Amino acid sequence: xxxxxxxxxxxxxxxxxxxxxxxxxxxxxxxxxxxxxxxxxxxxxxxxxxxxxxxxxxxxxxxxxxxxxxxxxxxxxxxxxxxxxxxxxxxxxxxxxxxxxxxxxxxxxxxxxxxxxxxxxxxxxxxxxxxxxxxxxxxxxxxxxxxxxxxxxxxxxxxxxxxxxxxxxxxxxxxxxxxxxxxxxxxxxxxxxxxxxxxxxxxxxxxxxxxxxxxxxxxxxxxxxxxxxxxxxxxxxxxxxxxxxxxxxxxxxxxxxxxxxxxxxxxxxxxxxxxxxxxxxxxxxxxxxxxxxxxxxxxxxxxxxxxxxxxxxxxxxxxxxxxxxxx
Ligand code: TRP
Numbered sequence: 280x281x282x283x284x285x286x287x288x289x290x291x292x293x294x295x296x297x298x299x300x301x302x303x304x305x306x307x308x309x310x311x312x313x314x315x316x317x318x319x320x321x322x323x324x325x326x327x328x329x330x331x332x333x334x335x336x337x338x339x340x341x342x343x344x345x346x347x348x349x350x351x352x353x354x355x356x357x358x359x360x361x362x363x364x365x366x367x368x369x370x371x372x373x374x375x376x377x378x379x380x381x382x383x384x385x386x387x388x389x390x391x392x393x394x395x396x397x398x399x400x401x402x403x404x405x406x407x408x409x410x411x412x413x414x415x416x417x418x419x420x421x422x423x424x425x426x427x428x429x430x431x432x433x434x435x436x437x438x439x440x441x442x443x444x445x446x447x448x449x450x451x452x453x454x455x456x457x458x459x460x461x462x463x464x465x466x467x468x469x470x471x472x473x474x475x476x477x478x479x480x481x482x483x484x485x486x487x488x489x490x491x492x493x494x495x496x497x498x499x500x501x502x503x504x505x506x507x508x509x510x511x512x513x514x515x516x517x518x519x520x521x522x523x524x525x526x527x528x529x530x531x532x533x534x535x536x537x538x539x540x541x542x543x544x545x546x547x548x549x550x551x552x553x554x555x556x557x558x559x560x561x562x563x564x565x566x567x568x569x570x571x572x573x574x575x576x577x578x579x580x581x582x583x584x585x586x587x588x589x590x591x592x593x594x595x596x597x598x599x600x601x602x603x604x605x606x
Contacts, residue, residue: 287312288423288457290321290363293340297347298482299556300467300475303525306351306413308427309358310389318358318587319421320348325363325370326414329407345581347485350567359584363417366585368592372416375599376492377409379445380438385411390434415439419454420592427460451602453595467525468518470499483603486567489557496553501545508544519545527555 289309291301297567312318322341328334341362348360363369385408395403406413414435416427418444425525426436432485443454469481470472475480499519505512514520514535523534530551570577571588600606 284317285424287316287425288319290323292327295340310352320363355580359587361588374414406459410573412436415442464483509541512538554581
């Protein structure tokens, strides 16, 4: 019996080394789906240009991210990984799709509006408006059925569905209507209690050494009312407690009780937490050591992923051209 696996496609912009939030928010679910689904993962290097035209570090950032993916457990035998810019069909399909959606629809995209506000942008480039159109091409080239993403990306998946429907009715039924799958996770805050973000510098990187993790944890903010050991704490408002919940779940009842009673001081609690994070990342570190000392292997993995993705993309474009009578 040969039942066709459902296809998942997801990607990230190559912003450099990834942090714990990327692991719990995306990578763990990609890895969990691997095998049951046919995974494809793209390094969205063209998308990165929408907010930053500087390409000086783009290759290194892409490789750093790929090593993070591999270290988290993505298996290149099962999950092709590739750069968007190396598969020319992404650009071609983006162009065709750009005729199937109105500018007004793209201007209503709430994720775009949020970005404009957050990044204080006074000018939006044409390609940024078309960000979701390129994303639709990313997904539909591989006929993705399921797209595991964070909540902010759901408007883009909705636009992808609209474009797929529009193409299928206008020309011929080529594309599935992909579903967004929110990657559920307990959101981890940064070390200062704000959202974990590279630009704020409050992250624990997947590539941090045990020493760095310990040092960073020492600076984490905790319950402001608990100034010294003996003071009763409030674990439910403490980000270190959230980290324990994720990386040290079995000790949660004990930590809760001893924090509340004052018996457990923040320094001891943080050092225990650092140790658990270090332990949890041990398999990750082992794979990273391997890949970092076998860079030629990493390059081969990328080349193989790009070859594989290119074959699928070419097939889909042939169907697209045929459906459009551009053959
Ligand atoms: N837009 C996604 C982000 O900013 C990255 C991305 C590009 C993506 N193409 C994709 C995600 C296709 C899922 C599917 O995080």
